[in-house]
Amino acid sequence: MESQGEITEQLLAIRAGDREALNQLMPLVYERLRAMAHARLAGRDPGASLETTGLVHEAYLRLVDQSRAEWRDRSHFFAVAATAMRQIVVDRARRRGAAKRGGAVRPDLLDENDVGAAARTEEILAVDEALTQLGALNERLVKMVELRFFAGLSIADTAEVLGIDPRTINRDWRMARALLFRALSAIDGA
Numbered sequence: 001m002e003s004q005g006e007i008t009e010q011l012l013a014i015r016a017g018d019r020e021a022l023n024q025l026m027p028l029v030y031e032r033l034r035a036m037a038h039a040r041l042a043g044r045d046p047g048a049s050l051e052t053t054g055l056v057h058e059a060y061l062r063l064v065d066q067s068r069a070e071w072r073d074r075s076h077f078f079a080v081a082a083t084a085m086r087q088i089v090v091d092r093a094r095r096r097g098a099a100k101r102g103g104a105v106r107p108d109l110l111d112e113n114d115v116g117a118a119a120r121t122e123e124i125l126a127v128d129e130a131l132t133q134l135g136a137l138n139e140r141l142v143k144m145v146e147l148r149f150f151a152g153l154s155i156a157d158t159a160e161v162l163g164i165d166p167r168t169i170n171r172d173w174r175m176a177r178a179l180l181f182r183a184l185s186a187i188d189g190a
Helices: 004-015 020-041 052-064 074-095 121-137 139-150 155-162 166-189
Strands: none
Touching: 004 020, 004 074, 020 052, 020 074, 052 074, 074 121, 074 139, 074 155, 121 139, 121 166, 139 155, 139 166, 155 166
C-alpha cells in the first residue's frame, strides 16, 4: 500500500523541479496504477491490443511528462491518472476503427456490476461523447465517472480521491448514471 505522505512529498518535489523524485515516485504509485488499469481492462474484447502494463506505463509517461504539472497531493495525482487512462482508452478505441457512433450502445453500460469492465469500441466512444456533454453540466460528475468507470475505483476510493463523503459519491453516481443513460439513449437513437 502506498504511503500518502511519501507520494505527496515526491509529487511536490517533482513540481519543484527535482528530476530524481520521478524515479522515487514510480515504485510508490505503481501498484495503485496497475490496479486501476487492470480494473479498466478486465473483460476486454479478445484481441485487444492494450494490456494492463501498457496502460500503466503509457498513463505514467503522460503524467510525468507534464512539465508544468501542479500536483497538489496523491489524490490529485490519481484523479489525473484516471483522466489519462480515459484518454488512452478512448484514443485506442478511435484508432481501432472508430466504428459507427452509437451502434448497439447499451444505455445500461454504467450498471453497478459492470464498473471497470471493458466495453466495446463503440461503447467507449459513446461514453466519452456522453461524458463530454455531461462535463458541460457538471465537471465533478465527469471526474467521478472517470474514477469509477475508467479507473475502476470503488465508491470509497473515489470519495477519498475527490475528498467527498461516500454518501455524496453514491448520490452523484446515481445522478451521473441517469444523465449518461439519457445521453447514451440519444446517441443510440441518432
